[in-house]
Amino acid sequence: MANHRFSPVSEGEQPCCDISRKAQICLCVVLSLLVLVIIAVVTAILMWPRSPPNHKEWQGSGTTAHFGDIVLGRCYTYTQIVRPELRDKDCQKIQEVFLKSFLSKDPCDATEQDYQPLIELANQTVPCNKTVFWSKTKELAHQYTRVQQALFTLENTLLGYIADDLSWCGDSGSSEINYQSCPTRRDNCSSNPVSVFWNTVSKRFAEDACGVVHVVLNGSLNEAFDRRSTFGRVEIHNLHPKKVHTLQAWVMHDIGGVRSDSCSSSSIRDLKSIISERNITFTCQNNYRPVRFLQCVKNPEHPSCTSGI
Numbered sequence: 524m525a526n527h528r529f530s531p532v533s534e535g536e537q538p539c540c541d542i543s544r545k546a547q548i549c550l551c552v553v554l555s556l557l558v559l560v561i562i563a564v565v566t567a568i569l570m571w572p573r574s575p576p577n578h579k580e581w582q583g584s585g586t587t588a589h590f591g592d593i594v595l596g597r598c599y600t601y602t603q604i605v606r607p608e609l610r611d612k613d614c615q616k617i618q619e620v621f622l623k624s625f626l627s628k629d630p631c632d633a634t635e636q637d638y639q640p641l642i643e644l645a646n647q648t649v650p651c652n653k654t655v656f657w658s659k660t661k662e663l664a665h666q667y668t669r670v671q672q673a674l675f676t677l678e679n680t681l682l683g684y685i686a687d688d689l690s691w692c693g694d695s696g697s698s699e700i701n702y703q704s705c706p707t708r709r710d711n712c713s714s715n716p717v718s719v720f721w722n723t724v725s726k727r728f729a730e731d732a733c734g735v736v737h738v739v740l741n742g743s744l745n746e747a748f749d750r751r752s753t754f755g756r757v758e759i760h761n762l763h764p765k766k767v768h769t770l771q772a773w774v775m776h777d778i779g780g781v782r783s784d785s786c787s788s789s790s791i792r793d794l795k796s797i798i799s800e801r802n803i804t805f806t807c808q809n810n811y812r813p814v815r816f817l818q819c820v821k822n823p824e825h826p827s828c829t830s831g832i
């Protein structure tokens with residue numbers, strides 16, 4: 524009776540309001556929990572570390588981290604600071620076309636054609652008499668062209684500058700860069716994107732050369748000239764005899780190192796005969812003085828540097 528007397532239920536209303544309110548509260552709690560669970564699940568899915576795409580595994584190291592950014596950054600550095608005469612090159616486009624040349628493709632079946640659009644886009648003229656090839660003398664050749672800024676190795680051109688020391692590859696089954704591993708000749712894959720790139724740009728670099736061209740060779744190796752090197756396999760065969768009249772070889776010996784090979788050795792005779800057959804004049808100098816001076820800057824006390832080199 525007391526319940527009846529104090530009940531707030533007015534006439535005609537269901538006397539079950541207490542239960543209904545409890546049910547409402549319960550429903551609210553359940554709904555809130557549901558929303559929380561959904562938020563938690565969505566957050567977990569979004570935050571979960573994504574496993575890298577399943578690329579094929581190769582023996583070489585994967586694409587250089589931040590490859591795209593490095594390509595873009597080097598392109599701007601070269602075109603705005605190193606050679607501002609190329610300031611109108613479109614670096615965004617060069618980056619895009621570089622990526623397109625190897626992404627979504629079989630990394631064991633790269634071709635010269637893959638790089639043609641990139642080569643056209645980065646097209647650059649090296650003046651006659653200023654081309655410097657090198658083989659097993661990368662550091663020395665670059666020390667020399669750093670001082671003699673009018674001279675160009677391949678790495679002193681835009682494309683060589685952008686790609687030097689980088690590694691890259693994609694995958695035919697994915698449009699992503701493979702940062703895990705890239706194929707090399709050890710994978711029985713000589714047509715990998717990096718080798719084909721260097722073969723293609725080295726060929727173009729040689730085709731474009733004119734006048735007197737130079738090569739820095741390493742006379743502290745058993746064979747200063749190696750037919751299997753890029754210089755021996757690609758560059759010398761793509762010099763145009765109508766444009767290039769002389770190849771000047773500089774055979775450099777490491778300071779304090781052995782003098783195993785020189786201008787009179789059989790490997791250099793081999794080079795001379797290939798060049799002469801192509802109707803290009805061949806000259807050779809051991810320890811070309813301007814380059815020797817650079818070696819001596821690092822070894823000023825060495826007898827070969829103090830007693831009139």
Ligand code: 2NF
Pocket residue numbers: 655656657658659660661676677678687688717718721722725751752753754755758
């Ligand atoms: O990485 C470069 N900057 C590079 C690579 C290949 C070729 C530059 N080149 C151009 C340069 F402009 C030089 O004129 O070719 C000439 C040097 O090549 P080289 O083979 O005569 O000289 P090495 O000292 O024997 O090799 C230079 C670099 O190229 C790599 C080698 O591992 C080294 O890092 N290399 C040589 N042949 C191949 C190849 N078939 C190769 N890498 C992949 N596939």
